Amino acid sequence: MKKVRILSIDGGGIRGIIPAVILAYIEEELQRKTKNDAARLADYFDMIAGTSTGGILTTLYLMPDDKQRSKYQAKEAIELYKKHGKDIFDKNRTLTGAKYSEKGLERILKEKFGNFRLSETRKHCVITAYDITNRDAVFFTTPEAKNSKDRDYYMRDVARATSAAPTYFTPTKITPLSGNPELCLVDGGMFANDPSLSAIVEARKTDFPSQSKPNFENLYVVSVGTGKVEKPYEYDKARKWGLLLWIKPVIDILMSSSAEVTGYQVQKIFEAIGCAKNYERIEPALGEASTDMDNASNNNIANLEKAGKDYVEQNKKQLDTIVDMLIANA
Numbered sequence: 001m002k003k004v005r006i007l008s009i010d011g012g013g014i015r016g017i018i019p020a021v022i023l024a025y026i027e028e029e030l031q032r033k034t035k036n037d038a039a040r041l042a043d044y045f046d047m048i049a050g051t052s053t054g055g056i057l058t059t060l061y062l063m064p065d066d067k068q069r070s071k072y073q074a075k076e077a078i079e080l081y082k083k084h085g086k087d088i089f090d091k092n093r094t095l096t097g098a099k100y101s102e103k104g105l106e107r108i109l110k111e112k113f114g115n116f117r118l119s120e121t122r123k124h125c126v127i128t129a130y131d132i133t134n135r136d137a138v139f140f141t142t143p144e145a146k147n148s149k150d151r152d153y154y155m156r157d158v159a160r161a162t163s164a165a166p167t168y169f170t171p172t173k174i175t176p177l178s179g180n181p182e183l184c185l186v187d188g189g190m191f192a193n194d195p196s197l198s199a200i201v202e203a204r205k206t207d208f209p210s211q212s213k214p215n216f217e218n219l220y221v222v223s224v225g226t227g228k229v230e231k232p233y234e235y236d237k238a239r240k241w242g243l244l245l246w247i248k249p250v251i252d253i254l255m256s257s258s259a260e261v262t263g264y265q266v267q268k269i270f271e272a273i274g275c276a277k278n279y280e281r282i283e284p285a286l287g288e289a290s291t292d293m294d295n296a297s298n299n300n301i302a303n304l305e306k307a308g309k310d311y312v313e314q315n316k317k318q319l320d321t322i323v324d325m326l327i328a329n330a
Contacts, residue, residue: 001210001211001218002210002211002329002330003214003218003219003220003278003325003329004046004047004203004208004210004211004214004218004219004220005044005045005046005047005220005222005325005326005329006045006046006047006048006049006196006199006200006203006219006220006221006222007023007041007045007047007048007049007061007222007224008048008049008050008054008194008195008196008199008221008222008223008224009023009048009049009050009051009053009054009055009057009058009195009223009224010051010052010053010054010193010194010195010223010224010225010226010259011050011051011052011053011054011055011162011163011165011187011188011189011193011226011255011259011293012052012053012054012193012225012226012227012255012293013052013053013089013163013165013168013226013292013293013294014053014081014085014088014089014292014293014294014295014296014300014301014304015053015226015227015286015289015293015304016052016053016054016056016057016077016081016226017078017081017082017301017304017305017308018225018226018227018284018286018289018304018307018308018311019054019057019224019225019226019282019308020057020074020077020078020080020081020308021078021305021308021309021311021312022224022282022284022308022311022312022319023041023057023061023074023077023224024073024074024075024077024078025312025319026041026074026319026322026323026326027039027040027041027073027074027075028074028075029319029320029323030043030044030323030326030327033323033324033327034327038069040061040069040070040073040074041061041070041074042061042062042070042122042123043070043330044326044327044330045123045222045326046123046124046203046208046209046210047123047124047125047126047199047202047203047206047208048061048062048123048124048125048126049125049126049127049128049195049196049198049199049202050125050126050127050128050162050195051127051128051162051187051188051189051192051193051194051195052162052163052165052187052188052189052193053163053226053293054195054224054226055127055128055158055159055162055163055188056109056159056162056163057077058125058127059113059116059125059127059155059158059159060072060076060077060080060112061074061077062121062122062123062125063113063116063121063122063155064116064120064121064122068122070122078305080108080112081301081304082301082305084104084108085296085301086296087104087105087107087108088100088104088105088108088296089104089168089294089296090103090104097170098167098168098169098170099167099168099169099294100168100169100294102160102164102169102170102172105160105163105169106156106160109156109159109160110156112156113154113155113156113159114156115154116154116155116156117145117152117153117154117155117177118140118141118142118145118151118152118153118154118155118158119142119145119146119152121142121155123142124141124142124143124202124203124206124208125140125141125142126139126140126141126195126198126199126202127139127140127158127159127162127188127195128140128162128188128189128191128192128195128198129158129161129162129164129183129185129186129187129188130185130186130187130188130190130191131183131184131185132171132184132185132186133183133184134183137188137191137192138161138183138185138188139198139202140153140158140161140162141202143206143207148178149176149177149178150176150178150180150181151176152176152177152178153174153175153176153177154177157172157174157175158174160172160174161174161183161185161186162185162187162188163187164185164186164187165186165187165189165251165293166186166187166190166251167247167248167251168293168294169187171184171185171186172184172185172186173185189254189255189258190254190255190258191258192258192262193255193256193258193259193262194223194225194258194259194262194263195262196221196223196262196263196266197262197265197266199221200216200219200221200266200269203219204216210329216269216270216273216275216278217273217275217278219278220278220325220326220329221266221270221278221279221280222280222282222322223263223266223279223280223281223282224282225259225281225282225283225284226293227283227284227285227286227289227291227304227307228283228284228285228286229252229256229286229291230286230291231252231291233249233253252291263281263283266279266281267279267281280318280321280322282311282315282318284307284308284310284311285307285310285311286303286304286307287303287306287307287310288303288306288307289303289304289306289307290303
């Protein structure tokens, strides 16, 4: 029985360049090995999950053209960050509110995704956000969107919601195509910066063309991080911090630890059932790139791209194994 193939992409702001580079390589290898220049990631994954910047990448990979093929190549995601990084992280000119204005981000999302809907994704998707009014974790999924207009949204709104990191961007209000109910949302990284476990749970209750509600043994999960954060917080400094100085470290630690816990749990689940090879975690080193998820300087963007390329060069055996598995289960 062919395995259901899941791609999961972490949050991390501008550091999304790193998974974009790695996934562009995987797509190019799929094209080379299948001798099909039209092959796309969405042809070889049955479900794609993303949080924050990973949610934006998910939307790019799953958007169809007018022939129901993928509108964008994976390498075009790299150019989005390089071209629009500074527009996304555009300093708020007011003295109150979030650090960055949401106008640049919303303009780019509308330009890229137009009226593309959650119900129209090429394959199943899972994108995370958090409802601050009703205090609920929110999972935007294709099956629910197909079944109800109350759960169907414009993907530009979904992408905006999943990337509304507190203090960086304002929360966003979005409305389903039915017009009701309105949701007030922030970044899904608040609870699932690595959405792989959320994707697995959704896959277990989803009908796929190859099989219905697959068991863990019949899943193949590729989880891609946005760079391992190893920046230390020194005790002698941290013990003196007050409310304001703790804000940025709290968000950083919350998102990093969330991803670390999820990675540990998923790894142990597959090890426990004797299927460790069904889970591939890609966690690149940042190298000379900044750990900050909002550093969109030309120098840092170049360093992030280099970090992705360095991972590819140093881990071709792992990436080739992933490509072969994706093809074998097509």
